[in-house]
Amino acid sequence: MKDIFISDLATFEEGRVFDGFFLVLSKQQRTTKNNKPYLNLMLGDKTGQLEARIWDPADPRIAKEFEKGAIVKLRGSCSRFDERLQMKVEQLRIVHAGEVEKSDLLPATGYDVNDLWRQLGQFIEGMSNPDLKALLKAILADPGIAEAYREAPAARQLHHAWLGGLLEHVVSLLRLGDRVAAHYPLLDRDLLLTGVILHDIGKIRELSWEIGFDYTVEGTLLGHIQMGVELVEKAIAGLPQFPPRLRTLVLHLILSHHGKLEFGSPKLPMIPEALALNFIDDLDAKMQAVISEFEKSDREGKGPDELTGRVWSLDNRQLLNTRRWLGQTGNRQ
Amino acid sequence: MKDIFISDLATFEEGRVFDGFFLVLSKQQRTTKNNKPYLNLMLGDKTGQLEARIWDPADPRIAKEFEKGAIVKLRGSCSRFDERLQMKVEQLRIVHAGEVEKSDLLPATGYDVNDLWRQLGQFIEGMSNPDLKALLKAILADPGIAEAYREAPAARQLHHAWLGGLLEHVVSLLRLGDRVAAHYPLLDRDLLLTGVILHDIGKIRELSWEIGFDYTVEGTLLGHIQMGVELVEKAIAGLPQFPPRLRTLVLHLILSHHGKLEFGSPKLPMIPEALALNFIDDLDAKMQAVISEFEKSDREGKGPDELTGRVWSLDNRQLLNTRRWLGQTGNRQ
Amino acid sequence: MKDIFISDLATFEEGRVFDGFFLVLSKQQRTTKNNKPYLNLMLGDKTGQLEARIWDPADPRIAKEFEKGAIVKLRGSCSRFDERLQMKVEQLRIVHAGEVEKSDLLPATGYDVNDLWRQLGQFIEGMSNPDLKALLKAILADPGIAEAYREAPAARQLHHAWLGGLLEHVVSLLRLGDRVAAHYPLLDRDLLLTGVILHDIGKIRELSWEIGFDYTVEGTLLGHIQMGVELVEKAIAGLPQFPPRLRTLVLHLILSHHGKLEFGSPKLPMIPEALALNFIDDLDAKMQAVISEFEKSDREGKGPDELTGRVWSLDNRQLLNTRRWLGQTGNRQ
């Protein structure tokens, strides 16, 4: 069982020896100035990444056959260079099956995935449009899709970039979309929520999340919008009663959900539900980015009067944590 | 009492004589090809605008002294040129006080302003932050501000461009903001709703709505963002206990609510509440633009399979009315 | 048989009476200044459009029941207002079946469609990649697709906006692509030519060309890129041996052929063939726009020292006809 996480190490005194389970994200052979060869590793777990060095690869306590993607148990200690931690590895072995949970090795949602999945199911059950309901049930009844939908991150880096992130993002959007649909009678609630559930479904094919998060080659060439459309087209093909116009609208929701051509949507939102979907998707991604940024500032020990660093996904702006600056306890959150 | 509106005239047969009350939006002296002088008027009421001609200005049945801004009673009939209606005026007199409601002469909200005002008050009453509550009450207790806040349009042309439009937009945003704040615990609800109530308050100075809707010279040079900030600064100056940091945040909400520098906000949203305010403000404006566009298509007699015209405020895209295209009755709306 | 075309009328003396077959593109009821009702028509044939007026709709020589989309025979004469021709209609009747060729009523390619089709087939026959060959044959063996592919314009307005324009554009691109592939050994010729043949195939669904050229509602919401991808995906689904990686590349060629996100491609070209396809497609469209613009200047009687008008599809630049300016006879062309 994994009990020491990369995020814990910042508080360890230098030189303290510890044991830990990590995922090997990369492995490179290198040489010191004095021509001594050593191994440089990038390790990961669900809380972050850590550089590590094996100064004596020939040491019998260092396993020889491990590669990128391996799960290993390490013994060693950390030191700090220019604010960056680095581990010195003294022992290394491949882990036995069952020694460690995969969910401890990649960042994962803080929510209970089963609970999120149940909420998703309830939203579908609560729909009154029989065609949309049938479509969603057919898609999520496919075991391969369901498993991937529960595991996939919502993005490689930007927001909800953790296992279960897609599902977490969708459930948040379902609840937000429900509120927005209640506010605007113009909106067809079932259509909007269908768009929420399906808009990013192509990410289960676009991304891989075995060794860190990355794009598949097919995902890079086709993109999750096209991959999602294809997946939904196939599901509709299996529902002969599905109204053709409704099909066009569902596909349009997926195609247009990025809101702008330059963000990779080949069509602008042209129906009210597509307009609303683009807004709530964008708002939820940005609110999550804000929350992550505040958490990062907390971890870095920034005071309440300090702004965050510049946030790339928010036009490089800095952010201020309202509650902390006002001196509120923030316990409402 | 006004009983014939410009929007009614489209269905009149040509040549049918009618009487009507209108606001004179402009008045110009012109000459026919045969050098006959005539008067060209632009008339308005709450449903639209109408061109009118007085072919015999010397006729004793035509009042002589009326100018732009006058309210007149006219008798005449309409004909159509290239799909555009034009009125031929036979009689014209200035109206007596009380003959016609000002609210019939300019487009106005379809909601009951007193009811909207009451809802606004309830949102303020329901706040728990005593400083924000005191600020909002102080501002809206000023009779000049209150009257203008109830009357002002939210824009000259783009969205909610009618009397009471500002209040209608704000109340819609309060209800939407309430829902969004409930969804994101990170958000300080009272601060967000304060931003909603104050973000466009400068429009009561930027715009004039006596004769059509237009910008004041001061409004053109300073803008409603600056005018709103100034108005709020003055109110806070009257509240010596108001926390300086809270003051900065309230002003930041107003300054940043357009969301981008190129939209005239001198600052990007840098606190969560400002980010959320920008999103819901933009969404509400766009949803109202969609609704208005669908109503316009209905008035123009477009069928359910026809897209709207290109919408300038939505990047020139066309829109499709989901419900009508799907053949739904739309009675839910 | 149609013998008088709209482009001929510019040279007719005013008042000369003629008979002609035209397509009714629109029909509107209007009224003169003296309240006399009349009909305003927009007529079209393959050479252009012409406004027409029926001053006495009740005249027994005017057929009563004709609508937008009808093919009619008209008698009347033309006059000119501000350089714009207008027809005065004296007689009108619906045409009998077979009286006129549909190809005379909409602009059509100047090439022999059967010959273009044969060339397309030869390019496919000449391919050495069996999978791509099988795919293309399967698609074009579908009679509905083949018929539409032979008829479709390549665009609504910009370039090759005439019946058969898609096929004409594709055959030009095949010959150009063949030359370019021969120049760059890096390019997989068969893959490039497959991209040429399929890149715009979605236009057979995106556009309608019964009454003028327009977008279908589905085409507006989904776009020809998505519609083309779907069509090709279905064809590949019927070819179980088709290599999955080749499938990804073919779809990528379609998705990326506009070359930039802001032109509606959800992906940038990422393989050499996609890069080349985007270039030759763009070059061919622009060269055709240049040719059309020079023809228009010729029709307008511009001299060799005059530049064309500003060309919207070429960044509003003006063009100069090299050969004419140099005083060459241009007979090489």
Place this chain on the structure above:
Amino acid sequence: MKDIFISDLATFEEGRVFDGFFLVLSKQQRTTKNNKPYLNLMLGDKTGQLEARIWDPADPRIAKEFEKGAIVKLRGSCSRFDERLQMKVEQLRIVHAGEVEKSDLLPATGYDVNDLWRQLGQFIEGMSNPDLKALLKAILADPGIAEAYREAPAARQLHHAWLGGLLEHVVSLLRLGDRVAAHYPLLDRDLLLTGVILHDIGKIRELSWEIGFDYTVEGTLLGHIQMGVELVEKAIAGLPQFPPRLRTLVLHLILSHHGKLEFGSPKLPMIPEALALNFIDDLDAKMQAVISEFEKSDREGKGPDELTGRVWSLDNRQLLNTRRWLGQTGNRQ
């Protein structure tokens, strides 16, 4: 008294021991590869910044209690790594009051501040518009404002980023504006010069210049444009005779002086004086950037045939020093 400056060190031979007074800009605890802890400091004085290391923090000759912002006296020597200087500190103590001038520790204008201040006063005295004169005198009579106005840098990094930079920039602009107003009779000279004096006054609140130059939190959220407008509004509120229209124009000058929305001005310049103010402000900032860049190239020992590095504030262009390239002595400058 400070007699050794950071800019002098480049010419010291390596290892030469010296004493110097510096401002501690930052202080960090670090560890060597061998786990030996050391202190890393960033030191500053008016001529630049210098990295320093204390290898033995426990040495009794090293004072223990000093933090970011402290003024210290150091003894040590410099070495050079990859062209970057680094100081090895052997002794360190906190300075006594009066040992060193604050103006030696932060970069400061090369001009005599009292002289600049006198010039500013003369420009105000020379105005003929009594209202503007009264306004400017009222503002600069406030001791807090006057002191800050004399000290503030004009920017954090881009141009005139030194103590007194704001005043230096304003006086340069007054003299330039005087020349430009004399050239264009259309311009109201007093209004233009008032704009010059007030356009950046908000920087005295937006920036802090105690420990290096930085933005205050309020400055980041509100910006110097808004802060300047507020300051001027308050001053005008104390002048009951001030004409309301003149007030609007003065505020407009401040609001619009960045010239473009995307540069943070919520309004474009709409009066001739605002247009001229934006031009001369921009020209002066850019000319100063050019001068600074040439000085930097000189310090780096570049020859007359070498262009400067790419200048970020000038669209990354490189610059050529005309006089040096032509081989002129440049003594006119």
Place this chain on the structure above:
Amino acid sequence: MKDIFISDLATFEEGRVFDGFFLVLSKQQRTTKNNKPYLNLMLGDKTGQLEARIWDPADPRIAKEFEKGAIVKLRGSCSRFDERLQMKVEQLRIVHAGEVEKSDLLPATGYDVNDLWRQLGQFIEGMSNPDLKALLKAILADPGIAEAYREAPAARQLHHAWLGGLLEHVVSLLRLGDRVAAHYPLLDRDLLLTGVILHDIGKIRELSWEIGFDYTVEGTLLGHIQMGVELVEKAIAGLPQFPPRLRTLVLHLILSHHGKLEFGSPKLPMIPEALALNFIDDLDAKMQAVISEFEKSDREGKGPDELTGRVWSLDNRQLLNTRRWLGQTGNRQ
């Protein structure tokens, strides 16, 4: 001698018969609704343009042989349609040589061209750099260049679009440049003023100003920047002592004076003089545009509280005339 100008006609009562000399800018054959042919002319003089109609071209009092570019004497009267004046021509004859000044027929500078030319010469005489002085004298000693330089407008439409406009703009810039060079010792005054004199010299080839103002074909294909560079290169080729580096700088000033690539300069300003030239050129053009716009508003009878129309060359902004709004007499101007 021309005594009635187009700008005078606005105040004539309709139907008043007058005689006038005008330049024929265009001539078109047209037909009335009743198939009556007539001639439509566009007339111009230095104060504007006027549409005119000859209803009876066969009338013996109407000269038969006149074309675009002819100078004619007309008798007739004006009427007004939708605020637009139109002349009805009763008599027309070609003018005799010497009857009218060419300078009355095209808009021309309000300054004395000989005086402007003298000022230009004085600036050259006052230079101390012998090479630049020799170059400028050599260029302006060419009679063809000198004559064109004195006549050319500075632009076709945007600013100084009148005969002598180039010279007027250059002399204004020389005086402004002189002031700016005096302010910045960094600037090489002679080099800056040489840039002023030569920056737009290519316009004497790019534009034609015989019949209205237009681009030559060569001007459209090459542009005044290239044409100016070529002209200066030729002149320098005739001065064997001219230093090669100075030549590069002079050409760079011409190439870069538009300041941005997207404005047609193939190089950004990279020397201080080029930076300053771009600024003062842009400022002078914009100040002249402001003046022209205020004059236009005056002619249109706008009140002091009215903003101008949107100004295309100033990003579509509206302008306010400071002095008039403040109620100043403006006699200083």
Place this chain on the structure above:
Amino acid sequence: MKDIFISDLATFEEGRVFDGFFLVLSKQQRTTKNNKPYLNLMLGDKTGQLEARIWDPADPRIAKEFEKGAIVKLRGSCSRFDERLQMKVEQLRIVHAGEVEKSDLLPATGYDVNDLWRQLGQFIEGMSNPDLKALLKAILADPGIAEAYREAPAARQLHHAWLGGLLEHVVSLLRLGDRVAAHYPLLDRDLLLTGVILHDIGKIRELSWEIGFDYTVEGTLLGHIQMGVELVEKAIAGLPQFPPRLRTLVLHLILSHHGKLEFGSPKLPMIPEALALNFIDDLDAKMQAVISEFEKSDREGKGPDELTGRVWSLDNRQLLNTRRWLGQTGNRQ
């Protein structure tokens, strides 16, 4: 004779001693942490660049007098830091004349320059337009131009950045242009090919290629477009029969060949040949960039399933090598 190249070193085992000839691209004096002075060199040959250190500059086996630009023979060995190779130099001497080919020291075209030059000549011989033929022959008959044209790289970094790259790029474009001209009869083949040969000729002045590839100061200030135009203008001045209109077109081809103002062309392509030239120039540059990128991935040992790194000159996109991904041997290439 040079037999060891920088690209070979990657496969050497660390510490293996070798001798090699290199060009000194830069030379800097530095100091170790222990204050020991050493020399840091950047070495280059036609296959790349290599950092080198001389730890004991006083060693008698190290020549003292060599500077940037020298060709030297070195003895030493390599080690690797963070994937970057570094050479430790033990001996160094200046090479004797004739010991090494200059073409081995800078990257050079893989084609036979004499053969490329012969092909260029054949294209010129094959032209039928006598004026263009005479112009091209006159230009390339100048020995200085011819030599430079054979040697010049086509760019400093982006594409064909090697000796002979300009000629290689031009010959590729001639063959491609020949194909494209054959496809579009509208194009004047001789004019297009003339544009191909002359479009980048200014690069022989803009760039220097003695010590690495760099811009000359004149090249930076004027650019190769202007320098090419000037060179061609001079050549035409020597051909009195050259038709002026043809001259304008040739110059326009050079001026406009970048296709957009923001890419440094002061004019957009306005003739068909200029449009085509811009397309094929851009296509050839991009195809070469793709080829170079694939070669780089091969050198880096990337597998067939890995995309290239982000390519700066292609909008930071990644690329996929079609053939390798499909598992083809690629022997066709």
